[in-house]
Amino acid sequence: MKNHMQAPTPPMGWNSWNTFFDHINEELIFTTADAMVEQGLLAAGYEYLIIDDCWSMKDRSEDGKLVPDPEKFPHGMKAAADYVHSRGLKFGIYSCCGVRTCAGYPGSFEHEFADAAQFAEWGVDYLKYDNCYRPNNQTTPMLYRRMSMALRSSGRDILLAACQWGTDDVHHWIRSSGAHTFRSTIDIQDSWKSIESIASAQIENQCFNGPDCFNDMDMLVVGMYGKGLNPETSVGGCSDEEYQTHFALWAMMNSPLIIGCDIRSMSEKTKEILTNPDLIALNQDPECRSCYQIPVYGNPDAFILVKFLHNGDLALGFFNFSDVAANVTLDFWDIGLSYASGCSLRFYDCLSHRETGIQKEFFAPRVAAHGCKIYRCSIVEN
Numbered sequence: 459m460k461n462h463m464q465a466p467t468p469p470m471g472w473n474s475w476n477t478f479f480d481h482i483n484e485e486l487i488f489t490t491a492d493a494m495v496e497q498g499l500l501a502a503g504y505e506y507l508i509i510d511d512c513w514s515m516k517d518r519s520e521d522g523k524l525v526p527d528p529e530k531f532p533h534g535m536k537a538a539a540d541y542v543h544s545r546g547l548k549f550g551i552y553s554c555c556g557v558r559t560c561a562g563y564p565g566s567f568e569h570e571f572a573d574a575a576q577f578a579e580w581g582v583d584y585l586k587y588d589n590c591y592r593p594n595n596q597t598t599p600m601l602y603r604r605m606s607m608a609l610r611s612s613g614r615d616i617l618l619a620a621c622q623w624g625t626d627d628v629h630h631w632i633r634s635s636g637a638h639t640f641r642s643t644i645d646i647q648d649s650w651k652s653i654e655s656i657a658s659a660q661i662e663n664q665c666f667n668g669p670d671c672f673n674d675m676d677m678l679v680v681g682m683y684g685k686g687l688n689p690e691t692s693v694g695g696c697s698d699e700e701y702q703t704h705f706a707l708w709a710m711m712n713s714p715l716i717i718g719c720d721i722r723s724m725s726e727k728t729k730e731i732l733t734n735p736d737l738i739a740l741n742q743d744p745e746c747r748s749c750y751q752i753p754v755y756g757n758p759d760a761f762i763l764v765k766f767l768h769n770g771d772l773a774l775g776f777f778n779f780s781d782v783a784a785n786v787t788l789d790f791w792d793i794g795l796s797y798a799s800g801c802s803l804r805f806y807d808c809l810s811h812r813e814t815g816i817q818k819e820f821f822a823p824r825v826a827a828h829g830c831k832i833y834r835c836s837i838v839e840n
C-alpha cells in the first residue's frame with residue numbers, strides 16, 4: 459500500500475468522454491488499450507485508461523452497489539480492469555460527489571466508503587470524481603476529503619482526480635483534501651476559443667500547482683478535428699497549428715495530459731503532437747516548477763512562458779494568440795539574465811528537435827497566428 463507519491467509528475471492517459479460521451483463499452487476499452495500500446499502512447503508515458511461517466515446502470519442494486527451496465531460491459535468492470543492491466547496500463551473510472559453523476563447515473567454521496575472498496579476490488583487505479591447533484595448543505599472540501607479518506611482506506615492505491623471545475627476557490631484547499639489532480643475550469647471544447655480561454659485563465663493559478671496535486675486544465679482535444687459523439691465537446695475542431703499550441707501550453711503549464719481523441723484512428727500528425735518527447739519532458743520534469751509569464755511589449759495577444767528545469771536548463775515558450783503571425787520578442791533582461799551576467803542562451807527547438815544556436819541579449823522568433831515556438835535553453839558564458 460501507499461509508501462510513495464502517486465502523482466510525482468502530472469498523470470498521463472486517455473479518457474472516453476471527449477469523443478465517446480455515453481457510447482462506451484468494453485470493446486471500445488479493449489481496442490483502445492491495444493491502441494495505447496501499439497501506437498506507442500504507453501511508451502511515451504500515457505499509462506492511465508479512464509472510463510468517464512455513463513458506465514453503470516441508472517440505479518444501484520438492492521444492496522446499494524453500483525452496477526455496471528450489462529449491455530456496455532457484459533463481463534463487468536473487473537474484466538475491463540484486468541484487460542487494461544494485462545496491456546501494462548492502469549485503469550481509471552468515474553464517479554461523482556453528489557447523489558447523481560453529471561449524466562444522471564448514481565453518484566457516490568453517502569456511499570463513498572462502499573464505492574471505494576468496490577473500486578479497489580475491481581482493480582481501479584484512478585478515480586475521476588465529479589461535482590454534480592451535490593446536496594446544497596454539503597461543502598465541496600468536505601466531500602473531496604471524504605472520498606480521499608475512503609480511497610486511502612480501501613487497501614489499494616487509487617489516484618483521486620477531483621473534477622470540481624475551479625469553483626469554491628478550489629486552488630486554496632484542494633491539496634489539503636488529499637486529491638492528486640484538480641480540474642480548474644469548465645469543460646473544454648474542441649475549439650481554439652476554448653483552448654485560449656482555459657490557458658489564459660490558469661496562468662495566474664500556476665503558483666498552486668505542484669507534485670501530487672496538479673492543476674488539471676481538462677482533457678486534450680488534440681486530434682478530434684470536430685469529430686466525436688459528444689455534442690458538448692465536438693463544436694467544430696481546430697487546425698494542427700492550434701492543436702500543437704494546445705499541447706505545448708498544457709505541457710508547459712504542468713497540466714495532466716489526458717488524451718480525448720479516438721486513438722485507434724488518429725492521424726500521423728496527431729500522434730506526432732501527442733508523443734513529442736521534448737514537450738513531454740517539459741511536462742514531466744522531475745522538479746515540477748511552475749512557469750511564469752512575460753508579456754510582450756506592444757502585443758497584448760503574445761506572451762512568453764518561462765520554466766526552470768531540473769538539470770539547470772530553462773524552457774521558453776513563445777505564444778501568439780493573435781490572428782496574424784508576429785515576432786514575439788523576449789529581452790533576456792526580463793528573465794533575470796542581465797547584461798552584466800556575461801551569459802547567453804543556447805536554444806534547442808522542441809518542435810523541430812534541432813539545436814538552433816546561441817542568442818545574446820534577446821530573441822524574437824516569428825510565431826504563426828495561434829501558434830507557438832518552444833525551446834529548451836541552456837545558459838552559456840559569452
Ligand code: GLA
Pocket residue numbers: 475510511559560561588621644645
Ligand atoms: C462533467 C465533467 C466532464 C465529464 C462529464 C460527464 O461535465 O466536467 O469532464 O466528466 O461531467 O458527465
